[in-house]
Amino acid sequence: MSWRKEQRRAERGYHHGNLKEALLQAALGLIAEKGAAGFTFADAARMAGVSAAAPYRHFRDRDELLSSIAQRGFEQFEARLTSAWDDGRPDTVTAFERVGKAYLAFARDEPAFYNAMFESGLPVDANPALQAASERAFNIIRAAAERLAALAPPGTPRPPAMMMALHIWSMAHGVASLFSRGDAARRKLPMSPDELLEAEVLIYLRGLGFPTDRRPQKKSAEPPPVPPEASSGSGVPPGGPWGKPK
Amino acid sequence: MSWRKEQRRAERGYHHGNLKEALLQAALGLIAEKGAAGFTFADAARMAGVSAAAPYRHFRDRDELLSSIAQRGFEQFEARLTSAWDDGRPDTVTAFERVGKAYLAFARDEPAFYNAMFESGLPVDANPALQAASERAFNIIRAAAERLAALAPPGTPRPPAMMMALHIWSMAHGVASLFSRGDAARRKLPMSPDELLEAEVLIYLRGLGFPTDRRPQKKSAEPPPVPPEASSGSGVPPGGPWGKPK
DNA sequence: AGCTCATGTGAACGACTTTTACATGAGCCG
DNA sequence: CGGCTCATGTAAAAGTCGTTCACATGAGCT
Incomplete structure (x- = not known):
């Protein structure tokens, strides 16, 4: 039954017209199914209805297709982190945690991108x-950390924002890699990855002396009025950041 | 020049005698060089001086060889974590951090295992x-967290040990994956991965209310005498966990 | 209408994975 | 010691991929 290919060609003519995009989409689907390792250049071509050699008109080789996808992924990643951060509204800590959640959500919702x-x-x-795209995505976290660091309670040494950013990134990435994806998520956890990360970040922030009982801060002037409990030990949310056993 | 194979065979006879082990070693070397993705069954066979079909007498397929290596890796991993934990000597926090360092050290020293x-x-x-081996390795972290949780300062809700273990694991894994390996380590950091992780863990522990200015505790009875500054805010090491800018 | 160049095709090469039928020889049994 | 057997190795073959090359097609410009 090789009339299929003829069929395809009859439908769309000798030239595909939008092969590059079609290949990217096909690859995305294949990676989602079988992982970046299992994804095959030939398969993508087949899925797009072209010969195995056609993709080489658009990508130097398999790796370039992969890295195109990774790049696109970083761009979407950046967009989602940016939107989650929302310039620190309604308050820095809340927004910061939303960024963490967005990280996990991306790993969950876009396994193909995350994989690539x-x-x-x-x-x-x-x-x-690719490197630039990755850099831009990380800069969102970094900028958020910068804002957070500026809020550091007085009396304690101010933590380096870059370090905070790296810490948060490693937490989010660690949780996402270990618990929030495909089969590795099979490990039975006492809480969801989201809760796990949220607690982790809250504890961490508390370790830096941040008040972690979130309450809407005045959105007008954020840095100025640091809540009084900032440097005291009373910023503990009821039950601790890990909440009550539900 | 195909006399090489004949040569090889002349040296060792028709039967290899220890092919399984030789294949594992060869694969380990290849993975270290080119990553698990680039590693090839045929290459391992070649390296062991046997035909491409020979490995199938010892492993169902390429994946089984890979998973054998992963399993062996988890066993060594467990051994190193166990030795690092050293049953909590000289004091729990110190030992706990040594475990974190051991995690990174393993990722650095055994890239092939880590990769697999x-x-x-x-x-x-x-x-x-494989699953069991992985479980056993994680249990070391878990046991350590258990001991640490038991030391939680009075007055604060006691953190679930399992959660702590997962948090620490995710930190170590995140740092190792992002910053402590091969080319990803290319990202220029303000501090070494080891320092990064150490600071992260210290801040986290402080967030849980642990005293983090390490001083040798009495090794005889560990749980009893919680240092007085445990639940106050004064447990901050001079300069904070991130040390002084050297 | 004709040219040209981007885009797609088919065939071919070498490498890899896996299976199959056959070869070898180490270890046991009488 | 002679012979059997079975674990272990080999060669050959089929099927898939990645990649290249010479050639085909037709969209868009002149």
């Missing part, structure tokens, strides 16, 4: 555009 | 033995 970005084993510094 | 264990994309629950 973090688990495909392709060298980040191979493609400068 | 965490980055090869093979389903953890495929092989029950």
Whole structure:
């Protein structure tokens, strides 16, 4: 039954017209199904209804397709983090945690992108555009950390924002990689990955001396009035950041 | 020049004698070089001086070889964590951090194992033995967290040990994955991965109310004498957990 | 109408995975 | 010691991929 290919071609003519995009979409689907390792250039071509050689008109090789996807992934990632951060509204801590949740949500909702970005084993510094995209995404976390660091309670040494950003990133990435994806999520947890990360971040922030019982701060002037309980020990949410056993 | 194979065979006879082990070693080397994705069954066979079909006498397929390596990796991992934990000597917090360092050290010293264990994309629950080995390794962290939780300062709600273990694991894994390996380590950091993780854990523990200025505790009876500054805010090490900018 | 160049095709090469039928020889049994 | 057997190895073959090359097609410009 090789009339299928003829059929396809009859429908769309000799030239595909939008092969590059079609290949990206096909690859995305395949990676979601079988992982970046299992994804095959030939399969993507087949799925787009073209010969195995056609993709080479649009990508130097399989790796370039993969890294294109990773790049696109970082762009969407950045967009989602940006939107989650929402410039620190309604208050910095709340927004900060929303960023953490967005990280997990992305890993969950876009397994193909996440896979290509973090688990495909392709060298980040191979493609400068890829590296730049990754950099921009991280800068969201960094900017958020910067704002948070500026809020550090007086009396304690101010934590380096870069360090905070790296810490938060590692937490989110660790939770996402270990517990929030595919089969690794099979490990039975006492709480959801989201809750796990939220508690982790809250405890961490408390360790830095931040008040972690979130209450809407005045959105007009954020830095100025640091709540009085900032440097005291009373900022503990009832029941601790891990909440009550439900 | 195909006399090489004949040569090899002349040296060792028709039967290899220890092929399984030789294949595991060869694979380990190849994975270290080119990653689990780039590693090839045929290459391992070649390296062991046997035909491409020979490995199938010892492993059902490529994946089984990979998962054997992962399993062996988890065993060594467990051994190193156990030794680092050293049953909580000289004091729980110190030992706990040593475990974190051991995690990073393993990722650094045994990239092939680490790769097979965490980055090869093979389903953890495929092989029950693999799953068990992974479980045992995690249990070290869990046991350590248990001991640490028991030390929680009075007056604050006691954190669930399981949660702590998962948090620590995710931190260590996040730092290792993002910053402590191969090319991803290319990202220029303000501090070493070890320091990064140490600071992260210290801040986290402080967030839980633990005293984090380590001083040798009496090794005889550990739980009893919680230092007085446990629940106050004065447990901040000079300069904070991130130390002084050197 | 005709040219040109981007885009797609088919065939071919070498490498890899896996299966199959056959070869070898180590260890046991009489 | 002679012979049997079975674990272990080999060669060959089929099927898949990645990748390249010479060639085909037709969209868009002149």
